[in-house]
Amino acid sequence: MIDRLVIDALAVHRGDRLLFRALNLAVEAGEAVALTGANGVGKTSLLRALAGFIRPTAGTIAFTGPAGPLDADAARRGGCHLIGHQDALKAGRTARAELLFQTRWADGDSATALDAARRLGIERALDLEVRKLSAGQRRRLALCRLIAAPRALWLLDEPLAPLDHAGRALVASAMTDHLAGGGLILAAIHDRLAIPARDVELGA
Amino acid sequence: MIDRLVIDALAVHRGDRLLFRALNLAVEAGEAVALTGANGVGKTSLLRALAGFIRPTAGTIAFTGPAGPLDADAARRGGCHLIGHQDALKAGRTARAELLFQTRWADGDSATALDAARRLGIERALDLEVRKLSAGQRRRLALCRLIAAPRALWLLDEPLAPLDHAGRALVASAMTDHLAGGGLILAAIHDRLAIPARDVELGA
Amino acid sequence: MIAALANPHRFMGFSRVAAPTLGLAAAGLIGGGLALGLAAPPDYQQGETVKIMFVHVPAAWTAMLAYGAMGAASFFFLVFRHGLADSAAKAAAPLGATFTLLALITGSLWGRPMWGAWWVWDARLTSVLVLFLLFVGYMALRASIDDEAKAGRAGAILALVGLINLPIIKFSVDWWNTLHQGESILRAGGPLLAPVYLVPLLLTGAGYCAAFGALWMIRTRAEVWRRRAAGLALAAAL
Amino acid sequence: MNALRALFAREMDLAWGRGGGPLLTLGFYAAVTAMLPLALGPSSARLAAVAGGVSWVALALASLLSLESLFARDFDDGALDLLAMGPLPLEAVAAVKCVAQWLVGGVPLALAAPLAAISLGAPSGAAPPILAVAALGSLAFALVGGTGAALAVAARRGGLLIALIVLPLLAPPVIFGGAAIEAAAGGAPWTTPLAFLGAWTLAAVDLAPLAMAAACRNALS
Amino acid sequence: MNALRALFAREMDLAWGRGGGPLLTLGFYAAVTAMLPLALGPSSARLAAVAGGVSWVALALASLLSLESLFARDFDDGALDLLAMGPLPLEAVAAVKCVAQWLVGGVPLALAAPLAAISLGAPSGAAPPILAVAALGSLAFALVGGTGAALAVAARRGGLLIALIVLPLLAPPVIFGGAAIEAAAGGAPWTTPLAFLGAWTLAAVDLAPLAMAAACRNALS
Amino acid sequence: MAGHALEAGRYALFVWPAYGVSAAGFAWMIADTLARARRWRREARRLEKDRAP
Numbered sequence A, B: 001m002i003d004r005l006v007i008d009a010l011a012v013h014r015g016d017r018l019l020f021r022a023l024n025l026a027v028e029a030g031e032a033v034a035l036t037g038a039n040g041v042g043k044t045s046l047l048r049a050l051a052g053f054i055r056p057t058a059g060t061i062a063f064t065g066p067a068g069p070l071d072a073d074a075a076r077r078g079g080c081h082l083i084g085h086q087d088a089l090k091a092g093r094t095a096r097a098e099l100l101f102q103t104r105w106a107d108g109d110s111a112t113a114l115d116a117a118r119r120l121g122i123e124r125a126l127d128l129e130v131r132k133l134s135a136g137q138r139r140r141l142a143l144c145r146l147i148a149a150p151r152a153l154w155l156l157d158e159p160l161a162p163l164d165h166a167g168r169a170l171v172a173s174a175m176t177d178h179l180a181g182g183g184l185i186l187a188a189i190h191d192r193l194a195i196p197a198r199d200v201e202l203g204a
Numbered sequence C: 001m002i003a004a005l006a007n008p009h010r011f012m013g014f015s016r017v018a019a020p021t022l023g024l025a026a027a028g029l030i031g032g033g034l035a036l037g038l039a040a041p042p043d044y045q046q047g048e049t050v051k052i053m054f055v056h057v058p059a060a061w062t063a064m065l066a067y068g069a070m071g072a073a074s075f076f077f078l079v080f081r082h083g084l085a086d087s088a089a090k091a092a093a094p095l096g097a098t099f100t101l102l103a104l105i106t107g108s109l110w111g112r113p114m115w116g117a118w119w120v121w122d123a124r125l126t127s128v129l130v131l132f133l134l135f136v137g138y139m140a141l142r143a144s145i146d147d148e149a150k151a152g153r154a155g156a157i158l159a160l161v162g163l164i165n166l167p168i169i170k171f172s173v174d175w176w177n178t179l180h181q182g183e184s185i186l187r188a189g190g191p192l193l194a195p196v197y198l199v200p201l202l203l204t205g206a207g208y209c210a211a212f213g214a215l216w217m218i219r220t221r222a223e224v225w226r227r228r229a230a231g232l233a234l235a236a237a238l
Numbered sequence D, E: 001m002n003a004l005r006a007l008f009a010r011e012m013d014l015a016w017g018r019g020g021g022p023l024l025t026l027g028f029y030a031a032v033t034a035m036l037p038l039a040l041g042p043s044s045a046r047l048a049a050v051a052g053g054v055s056w057v058a059l060a061l062a063s064l065l066s067l068e069s070l071f072a073r074d075f076d077d078g079a080l081d082l083l084a085m086g087p088l089p090l091e092a093v094a095a096v097k098c099v100a101q102w103l104v105g106g107v108p109l110a111l112a113a114p115l116a117a118i119s120l121g122a123p124s125g126a127a128p129p130i131l132a133v134a135a136l137g138s139l140a141f142a143l144v145g146g147t148g149a150a151l152a153v154a155a156r157r158g159g160l161l162i163a164l165i166v167l168p169l170l171a172p173p174v175i176f177g178g179a180a181i182e183a184a185a186g187g188a189p190w191t192t193p194l195a196f197l198g199a200w201t202l203a204a205v206d207l208a209p210l211a212m213a214a215a216c217r218n219a220l221s
Numbered sequence F: 001m002a003g004h005a006l007e008a009g010r011y012a013l014f015v016w017p018a019y020g021v022s023a024a025g026f027a028w029m030i031a032d033t034l035a036r037a038r039r040w041r042r043e044a045r046r047l048e049k050d051r052a053p
């Protein structure tokens, strides 16, 4: 259970290009950080570095739990959700199949999965093939695993993009509950995050 | 050259589900319409029906030019850009190659293509493989063909989604110029379109 | 040794001296070896074709050496992440492929008069062919990934898989050959090679290996410079 | 015209990326050729017997290997919309795709096929017929396979559909080609089966683009 | 455990639809074996001699089909991120993928192999060894092929590139399998080569997942 | 002696091509390698100079 994320003097390269350096940031339990910045400054790259995909050129990423520092790998495996620009859904499978897989793969169970779908208002689309879903429905489906398989740290890449106002409200309430439950949220976003959040601008 | 789009009593089905019926809408030259509506109500489907991909179940779509009614197919081929949720870019090719192809394929030429890239502020990313571009850079690249290969009717599906504020301003100015030149814009969007536009809510 | 050379600057310093030295040594060894070998009397069995041995066998030996070098460099790159090791692995591949090709061509030029066929499915021939395919696959893979770092790691993984598999391939191919008591008469010479042939063969063999060493170092140096240049160019562009 | 050239260039590029290119092809053939003796044993008589057939099979396999994503990729990333709204009809687009696939994938294979066959011990006299068969056949494979790929784009079980549609269509050219090669190897006249193959390919050239375009429209609707 | 089951179910589902799916593989296999008599002529003696070996090579080639999208699809649509962050290490994920691919693609081939061989004139006594060899071998092919596919994820090319990477690595299993089949056909003891094949496959089971996971991490980084 | 050395009898047809091919192979390797080395050393030096001032 992560209750603190500390980024210290972080520097990330893509190819030979330095995206950012000397980035310091601490996120506490119950806190949401809205990561803003121009296109291509490195928000996605930062999130992927936090999720352990990109090896930083310099600096450290530390996760601490109630019992003190955690092993980064273990912390990520059980304690972190990353939802990127893409929805990671297979067009050929039914929404239900994908939802259940994504949930179970994150150690959730089907009951909570269906609750999540109901909560995000897509239970009626569950029997359609993913390729038939609308963009917003897909995004909602992808977001379901946040609720269905609770993990402390949410790394979200423009989570609200294709959602309508109702959808944004639903996600906002889910995020609020998550924070209330001691979760951490780090979301890259270009306009407001729909919940009170600390703004951190990358490359400012 | 399209200078009027008239939608009359339009009804569209997906599978056996009726998305909307009796939709009437006329777009004049120089006018922008912001198409809003809940997720899954049928915005994308409407745009695709206008572009000629989906056959409506009822109603008519009429394009008129200065010389009176146009043949729908011809009008679409030469007179209409559709930019969907996806960017239609090949991850493995360089941004430049994709830009030039998309432009030439729409009968534009390379000079205007590069101008467009400069105008949307991605000329510096042109030599990267598309898979290395950020989401916003990709969207900018996809939008380039609007400017590089001028066509009267723009059908845009959430064009501003992954763009930063600067990017939105750039696109807004491009849209303004397009309207000033007698173009038509029909854009599905969940928040403001960044230019004065007539709001049409689908399924309201 | 290798740890020391992992530092690019030290490597550049070292190789600036070592490469030319090795090159000269190679020239001397090969020249001497060939002089002796060409002067050697024709083999009672193979006649003058035995002269091919002095360019064929060393090529074959060096080809294997080259794959070993590539695999070792790849290993160091994967484990210790030395960029220099990646440059070295990348540099070794085309050289190794060329030596392999030389072994194949000179071999079949030998085979025609000896076996009456340009090619027979003999164990050694086959394993050399497989070795060649491994080199080609490695280069093809690298060539189709344009992100230097990713290409390096992907190539290194492939090279290691190949390195692990190589002895097995050699064993299996030999075993396969004995199964079919292949039509080859590659027994000519071998261990019981008369000194008149053995000495020049060993000389040219050493010379080929030295030549590979020299070319490998220079190619690695070139790669180091290329990356430096690329970095500077990008820095200038931004 | 300009648009056509642009499309052609792009398709060549993509076909290359799907695994075309002379060097890759030669390597592939060399690998397949090396497999055979390892499985059959080095006895040259046996190898020679299957040489022609195997090089032909390898060609069929190679064409199948790279066909799957001919339309699927463009559909998944939305590029098919773009292609459908361009100045050329979808029929032309589909034809260009297949031609590019053939030029970059098929022709190198066709050129490599005789080499493979001969290196396996086929009589060198078999080279011309094998070349002719391979060149024609690879075009037929590209067109038929392309049709299957286009039909599979919309389908849930894309793969199975490809199989069901492609296999029956693919069998005749495979058979004709095999027959021609065998006839040539046996010194018999090989023009008749070749003529059959040619006729089949010609029919494919005419019909496949229509089918592909229809399938794509269906997938997009 | 729960997660593992979910992953396995998903991979089986995807394997059905992937590439040509089992049907294309089987069809290709059938076409090859059906075409061979043409290329060889009906003279059954020559045919019988190569029957086992050819069905074995055909199996090796057929198992290359539909490998390309084993990892590429998941990479393109972002699912590989998800798989990498699950409760199981990527090594396990890769292994499950290959096993599913094997169950859906390889096992049917293994079942078809004896039929093919016998229909080509192999003695019916050769069926059990061929079945055993084919079952083991197709697993080895799936694992090594998966490694090639994983390496190609980061690359601009698939298809033939994968084949070129993979085929040389397949030399040992092809040799062992071919020897076993030949021995069985000749009535000789075939357990030794089968044991070799088993050992090699076992090694592949151990090592291939490591390589695949490393390749995927590389592609994701 | 030397005369004998360059004498390959009826096998000359195979011996000298073998040596020729080997020579060609070496020539290519050496030329290509040195060309690369020169080219990239120059390039790197040039860019370093550009950056210095």
Ligand code: HEM
Binding pocket: C053, C056, C057, C060, C061, C103, C104, C105, C106, C107, C108, C109, C110, C111, C112, C114, C115, C119, C124, C125, C126, C128, C129, C185, C186, C187, C188, C189, C190, C191
């Ligand atoms: C394409 C054709 C050939 C290839 C690829 C080939 C490959 C090789 C290889 C890899 C070696 C080194 C083996 C080792 O040291 O373990 C070798 C050595 C040798 N080859 Fe060949 N060979 C070919 C044709 C021939 C022919 C036709 C002959 C003579 C009739 C021949 C005679 C020898 C001899 C005498 C040696 C040195 C003996 C030894 O090192 O054990 N080779 N060849």
Ligand SMILES: Nc1ncnc2c1ncn2[C@@H]1O[C@H](COP(=O)(O)OP(=O)(O)OP(=O)(O)O)[C@@H](O)[C@H]1O
Binding pocket: A014, A015, A016, A017, A019, A037, A038, A039, A040, A041, A042, A043, A044, A045, A046, B125, B128, B132, B133, B134, B135, B136, B137, B162, B164, C147
């Ligand atoms: N190999 C490479 N060489 C040079 N630059 C690269 C390479 N790979 C990625 N980049 C650059 O790194 C940046 C990656 O940015 P990233 O995707 O993290 O941006 P972002 O902040 O998420 O942008 P967006 O808001 O558009 O999503 C891009 O500017 C891209 O051009």
Ligand SMILES: Nc1ncnc2c1ncn2[C@@H]1O[C@H](COP(=O)(O)OP(=O)(O)OP(=O)(O)O)[C@@H](O)[C@H]1O
Binding pocket: A125, A128, A132, A133, A134, A135, A136, A137, A162, A164, B014, B015, B016, B017, B019, B037, B038, B039, B040, B041, B042, B043, B044, B045, B046
């Ligand atoms: N075969 C089908 N059967 C039933 N419903 C279908 C079928 N195909 C699509 N749909 C439904 O049709 C709708 C298509 O909506 P569309 O993509 O046009 O929505 P949208 O307004 O663009 O939504 P968003 O704002 O999320 O982009 C979705 O609700 C989808 O569930």
Ligand SMILES: [Mg+2]
Binding pocket: A043, A044, A045, A085, A157, A188, B134, B135, B136
């Ligand atoms: Mg981003």
Ligand SMILES: [Mg+2]
Binding pocket: A134, A135, A136, B043, B044, B045, B085, B157, B188
């Ligand atoms: Mg939509």
